Amino acid sequence: MKTKQFRNKQLVGAGVLTAFAASLCCITPVLALLGGISGVAATFSWMEPFRPYFISLTIALLAYVWYQKLKQRAPIDCDCxxxxxxxxxxxxxxxxxxxxxxxxxxxxxxYAKIFNATPKKLLVPSILQDNTKTQTAEFKITGMTCEACTLHVAKEVNKVAGILDLQVSYVNANALVKFDKSKTTLQEVQKAIKLTGYKLTETKIKQ
Structure with missing residues (x-):
């Protein structure tokens, strides 16, 4: 009996660990957001392809433990x-x-995005923008796996002066940034993205 209980404890522990591993790629960006730590958000992004396997293993482990817990116990011959x-x-x-x-x-x-306590930046309305000074660029980024990742990128880019509009998507693996050329440069935006730890692979100027 004790051996069985010990084994079930091990399986429960393994289930918790695999669940943690399944979400680690999104937990790290949230920790980076809350702690103000740049450069660590993409640390565990390589684990994203394995997420379905971690989830399946977690469910299987917990299902087995519940089965062991709920099934009819064998009758005991003594009162010990x-x-x-x-x-x-x-x-x-x-x-x-x-x-x-x-x-x-x-x-x-x-639900990782609820941990983003960063206030949205007040963007300049299009009618007030001087189009001769504005530029829009697309930055291709690899390593983003969930909403928390996009929030971390947005937070760093919004720190750059002259940002007029910003859209970050982990689905499209990119960031569309409109900025005032008189206040910042492409290189400054690139630098902000790289601070998050994600890999900037390409920059395209939009017409």
Whole structure:
């Protein structure tokens, strides 16, 4: 019995770890946002292709543990264990809490953007912009995997003076930036993007 309980604890622990690993690529950008740490956001972006496997493994581990917990216990021949009370970590309540925490970890990329406390920059209306001084460029970026990644890029770019409009997409792997050429340059925007740790692969000037 003790061996079985120990094995179930190991499986629960493994499930939590795989859930954490599944969302690590999006947890890091949020930590970078909250801590104001640049250059670490893309540290675990290489794990994104493995996310479906981590999720499947997590669900399989938890399903097995729940099956073991809910299935009919074999009858006991003696009274040696009838009066023993399981500790909290062996109860269904504890397993339920662990399961809920694990599901929160697995779905983290879906609500990561709520951790962005950075106020939106007040953009200059188009009718007030001097088009002779403005320039729009597309920056191709690799390594972004979720909304948290785009928020981190947007935060760094918005620190650059003269940003008039900004759209960052992890789906399109790019950032469209409109800026005032009299206040900043392409190189300054590129520098801001590189500070996040993501890889800037190409810059295109838009007409």
């Amino acid at each position: 264990e009838t009066n023993s009370k399981p500790n909290f970590m062996q109860t269904k309540i504890f397993l339920g809490l662990i399961t809920a925490f694990t599901l929160l970890m697995l779905t983290f990329p879906n």
